[in-house]
Every structure is written in structure tokens, then in C-alpha cells.
Amino acid sequence: MALFYQDPFDALSQFQRTLDQLRSSSWLADSPSGGGTYPPLNVFRKGDDIIIVAEVPGVAKADLRIEVKGSTLRIAGARSVGPAGPASSHRRERRGGRFDRTIELPIAIDSEKVKAECRDGILALHLPRAEHDKPRSIPIA
Amino acid sequence: MADSQTLEVQEKKEAAPRGGEQTKPARYFVPVTDIYETDQALVVVMEMPGVDRKDIDIRIEEDVLRVEGRIDHAKYDGMEPLYTEYSVGPFARSFALSHMIDQQRIDAAFTDGVLTLNLHKVQKAAPRRIEIG
Numbered sequence: 001m002a003l004f005y006q007d008p009f010d011a012l013s014q015f016q017r018t019l020d021q022l023r024s025s026s027w028l029a030d031s032p033s034g035g036g037t038y039p040p041l042n043v044f045r046k047g048d049d050i051i052i053v054a055e056v057p058g059v060a061k062a063d064l065r066i067e068v069k070g071s072t073l074r075i076a077g078a079r080s081v082g083p084a085g086p087a088s089s090h091r092r093e094r095r096g097g098r099f100d101r102t103i104e105l106p107i108a109i110d111s112e113k114v115k116a117e118c119r120d121g122i123l124a125l126h127l128p129r130a131e132h133d134k135p136r137s138i139p140i141a
Numbered sequence: 142m143a144d145s146q147t148l149e150v151q152e153k154k155e156a157a158p159r160g161g162e163q164t165k166p167a168r169y170f171v172p173v174t175d176i177y178e179t180d181q182a183l184v185v186v187m188e189m190p191g192v193d194r195k196d197i198d199i200r201i202e203e204d205v206l207r208v209e210g211r212i213d214h215a216k217y218d219g220m221e222p223l224y225t226e227y228s229v230g231p232f233a234r235s236f237a238l239s240h241m242i243d244q245q246r247i248d249a250a251f252t253d254g255v256l257t258l259n260l261h262k263v264q265k266a267a268p269r270r271i272e273i274g
Contacts, residue, residue: 009167011214012167012214012230012231013167013168015214015217015229016167016168016228016229016230018222019222019225019227019228019229020225020228022222022223022224022225023225023226025223025224025225027223027224028223028224037149037150038147038148038149038150039148039150040150040226040227041224041226042222042224042225042226042227042229043222043223043224043225044217044220044221044222044223045220045221045223046219046220046221050223051220055190055191055227055254056190056253056254057173057188057189057190057253057254057255058188058253058254058255059253060253061253078148079148081175081186082175082177083177083179083184085179086179087177087178087179087184088177088178089175089176089177089178090176090177090178090183091174091175091176092175093151093173093174093175094173094174094175094186094188095146095148095149095151096146096148097146097147097148098146098147098148099147099148100147118253120190120191120192120193120194120251120253120254121188121189121190121191121192121253121254121255122190122191122254
């Protein structure tokens with residue numbers, strides 16, 4: 001279901017509700033190769049293709065590593081937090097560290113055509129569905 | 142060393158509506174924040190992934206610093222969610238400012254979804270001679 005609404009705030013709250021409903025749906029099963037749970041991912045379908053969006057605030061493009069093999073996707077990287085020089089800490093909520101997450105997609109993707117984009121702390125991966133995996137309509141003879 | 146740790150997911154915290162202030166139906170989130178102090182300034186670092194630089198609103202009113210970051214969810218138009226692990230929404234958080242802060246001297250930078258505010262401290266008043274008029 002594509003989301004189109006008139007009022008921007010209605011649209012946003014509808015969108016939030018839809019996202020909540022699909023919280024950890026069974027679409028994406030845990031990969032046996034596992035790894036971490038960071039970064040959190042949202043998976044969308046756009047036409048035939050899959051789009052994976054992850055929140056990675058504070059992670060520089062250069063510190064991200066994306067690998068695709070078959071229908072396995074790996075997202076790894078690191079980020080550091082905290083002051084550059086001497087400083088006293090008043091509040092510390094942000095966490096730094098390394099991450100390495102592997103997921104197994106339930107569909108075949110064309111790994112040659114995967115595109116990644118990272119902007120404003122959001123990583124977006126465009127995963128085109130493999131041609132051979134696309135549904136084929138069968139004409140009735 | 143922070144860098145040798147494995148990062149874990151921090152569940153996004155929803156902003157609690159205060160005094161019926163939020164009349165909009167959508168949910169707001171509290172940006173994860175670090176605050177530290179150097180000799181010259183108080184530095185506030187807030188994570189607001191997915192917010193565009195132009196959609197950040199920083200204002201000071203009655204000694205309260207309020208930061209709001211809107212998200213453009215129109216980017217998700219035509220996309221059907223299949224599996225989700227986090228929600229998406231605007232960010233908002235307020236901080237009371239002490240008199241140590243010079244409210245005229247606040248700079249902001251935004252990189253990779255992280256907003257850094259430098260709140261400069263008031264310059265210590267220089268000794269001043271009072272003339273008898």
C-alpha cells in the first residue's frame with residue numbers, strides 16, 4: 001500500500017502507525033551468520049525492488065562497509081562519540097563502538113546493481129530484485 | 142576504549158507531551174544527547190537522523206533552548222513497508238540554560254545526522270573602574 005494523504009501530520013501519524021504494525025514482522029528472518037542488531041533497519045518495497053533504510057547518525061560514509069553476496073547483506077562500521085579534547089561530561093546518552101550486522105533477504109537480488117546512499121545519518125540501500133526471481137505472469141492458453 | 146565496544150540498538154524514546162502542548166497527531170522522539178563542558182563552552186550533541194539541515198529549528202525563549210527537527214516523510218511515498226525495527230518522526234528536546242551561557246553566542250553544526258551546538262560561556266566581566274560623576 002502506497003501512502004498518500006492530504007494533511008501532512010495525518011500522513012505522518014498514519015505512516016508511524018503502519019511502521020508500528022510491521023514491527024519485526026516475519027519477512028526478514030534472523031540470519032544464521034547473525035552478528036549484531038545494530039543498525040536498526042526498516043525494509044520497504046518499491047515496485048519490484050527492496051529498499052532498506054537504517055539510522056546511522058554520526059557514522060561517516062568512509063566508516064561504513066556494505067557487502068552483498070547472493071541474498072546476504074552485511075552492514076559494518078564504527079562510530080566514535082565524545083569530546084575531541086578535554087571536557088567534563090554532563091550527560092552521556094550516545095554510544096560509540098563497532099557494529100557488524102548480516103541479514104538474509106528472502107528474495108534474490110541483483111547484487112551487481114545494489115546502490116547505497118548515506119546522508120544525514122540515514123543509510124539507504126536500493127536492492128533490485130533479480131530478474132529471474134521476479135514474478136512471471138502466466139498466460140492462460 | 143569506546144571503539145572496541147559493540148554497538149547495540151538504542152530504542153528511540155518518545156517525547157512526552159507536556160501540558161497539552163503537542164496538538165499534532167504525530168509522535169515526536171527525543172534525540173539521544175550528550176552534553177559536555179569545555180573551558181569556553183557547553184557542547185550539546187544531539188542525534189537526529191533523517192532530518193535535513195533546513196528542517197532544524199533552534200530557538201531560545203525565556204532561558205530555554207528548544208531544538209526541533211522535522212523529517213520529510215514524503216521521501217517514503219510509494220514505498221510499502223515490509224519489515225520495521227524503528228519508527229520515524231520529528232525530534233524535539235528542550236534544555237534550561239544557566240546564566241553561565243551567553244545566549245547571543247551559540248553556534249550550530251550538522252554532520253551525518255548529528256547536531257552539535259556550542260553554547261559559549263559568558264566572558265568573565267573585566268574589572269571596570271567606576272567614575273564618580
